[in-house]
Structure formats: structure tokens, C-alpha cells
Amino acid sequence: MKKIIAGLLLLVMLVGVGVFGWQKQQQKSKNADPVQAAKLAHVKHINLVALGDSLTEGVGDNKQEQGYSGRIAKKIKANYRVSVKMSNFGKAGDRSDQIQKRLTTQPNLQKAIKQADVIVLTAGGNDLQQSLLQNVFVKSPAKLSAAIKSEQSNYQYKLNTLFKNIRNYNQQAPIFIFGNYNPVFVHFPKRVDINQDVQLFNTVNREVAKQDKNSYYVGTFDLTFGQYQTKTQKKLLMTQATDVSKTANQQMTATLTGETHVKNSWISEADNYHPNDTGYNYMTKQLLNVMRREQSAWLIKH
Secondary structure (H helix, E strand, C coil), rough: HHHHHHHHHHHHHHHHHHHHHHHHHHHHHHHHHHHHHHHCCEEEEEEEEEEEEHHCCCCCCCCCCCHHHHHHHHHHHHCCCCCEEEEEEEECCCCCHHHHHHHHHHHHHHHCCCCCCCEEEEHHHHHHHHHHCCCCCCHHHHHHHHHHHHHHHHHHHHHHHHHHHHHHHHCCCCCEECCCCCCCCCCCCCCCCHHHHHHHHHHHHHHHHHHHEEEEEEEEHHHHHCCCCCHHHHHHHHHHHHHHHHHHHHEEEEHCCCCCCCCCCCCCCCCCCCEEEHHHHHHHHHEEEEHCHHHHHCCCCC
């Protein structure tokens, strides 16, 4: 009997040690660096296709690295030790429907999308700018916002159409879509309505990505504030700003078309609209953060 009891106690101890060891291993797995874990079974090569407007083309990049696209290719190589083929199909001035038209008419773009492992997209900035400029002479900020809101559903239809067309050529590759920012905020910080208008269009980008199931939103709204990132800095900027009345819309137009001096150190001095190298570094950081979080969608072998 003593031998039986001793044997049972030994068995319980062994099982306990096994459970403890399994729990410890599970905890290690949870705490493991995802980048290190990915190295165990990640792919060796990535076809990355960047599609969109001037933000994809890299307009304003004074270091000539094709904006975020050249930078993210380098970051992926450095962080994940994979080779990257980056194809840039950005075109300045394109609205979402114009990006869609290029995709339906250009065989080389279609081929690149078919072969893509990762697709990065910028869209909405020119749609929004067109709407702002068309309504820039309305009598009040409230009426301007009402006009922008009325365009929101039209933009959502266009972006949904673009996503569906991308998926006609490639159903598997994750799509990372950037949000947009307000390039004139530091010139007119009291026009918070424009920030709200930008966020209306960003909501569309976020929702369309969510509906796709394998697409991810990348926020860039901090470009709006540039060097004024803290509450204290934003408050100082606000106190220094002059009131912007309904008659100041011509000043807004001048700023959007690059006729004033830049005050946002993250935005190019050439046009007060596109990011400079600092701004594109920020966009790349934001993209890399989301790609790292969702690396199982593009890095891990399935």
C-alpha cells in the first residue's frame, strides 16, 4: 500500500511539473518578440505594390526616396531580413476614381497587383481637396462642413469600387490604406472644422478597410500638427493665431496652392501640402507599426 501511495504521489508531482513547464512555455510564447518569432517561418521575398496619389509618388520628399514607399522597403529589409521588390504606382493629383481608372486600363498595374504580397494605398486626399476648393467660397464653416459631409457617401462608393477592383486581381494580399491629414492647420488653427472634415473622409478609409477583412488602416493625422504635437504646443499655436473669418477663404485657397510660407516643419515648403522627408519618415513609422502588428497576414508562411 505504501508503494502504491508513493507511486501516486510521484505521478502527481510529475504531472504538476509537466503542467508548470507547459504554462511557463506558453507564457514565454506570449511574451516573445513577434519579429523574432516570425523569423522561424517567415517568407524570404516580398512583392510590395504602392498604389495611389502624390503621397505614394513621394511628392515633397526632399531626399528623393519615393516618399513612404522607398522607406518602407528599406525598413522591411532591415527588420525582417527579406528581399523586397517595391513597385510604385503613385500619381500626383489622382482622386480615388482616377486611381480606379488606371487600374482598369493599365495591364502593367494589373500584373503588379496580381503578383503583390502586400498592397499599400493612399486615397482620399484629392477627393477631399476637390470638395474643399469647390466650396471654398461658402458663407460659413458650418456650410462648408455640410458640403463635405454630403460628399462623404460619394467618396465611400468610389473607394469601395476601388477595393473591389483590387480584389478582382488579388484576393489574398493585405491592403494597408493610409488616412489623410489637414495640411493647412498650422496656418489656420482656429478652423477646427477642416480637421473634422478630414476625419469624415478618414472614417471612410477606416470603414472600407474594416469591411474588406484583410485590410488595415494607417493613421497619419498627426501630420496635421507637425511640430505642434503636445497640448502645450497646440495651445501656444492657438494663442498666436489670428481669427479666420468667413472672408478668409481666399487665404485658405492661397495656402492650398502653395502661395504662402510654410509653418509646419513636417510639410514641404514647396507647396504647404505634401510631407517633406520628416513627414514621410512619420508615415513610414506608422505603416511599419501596423504591418508589424499584422505581420501574420504577409510575413508568415501559410
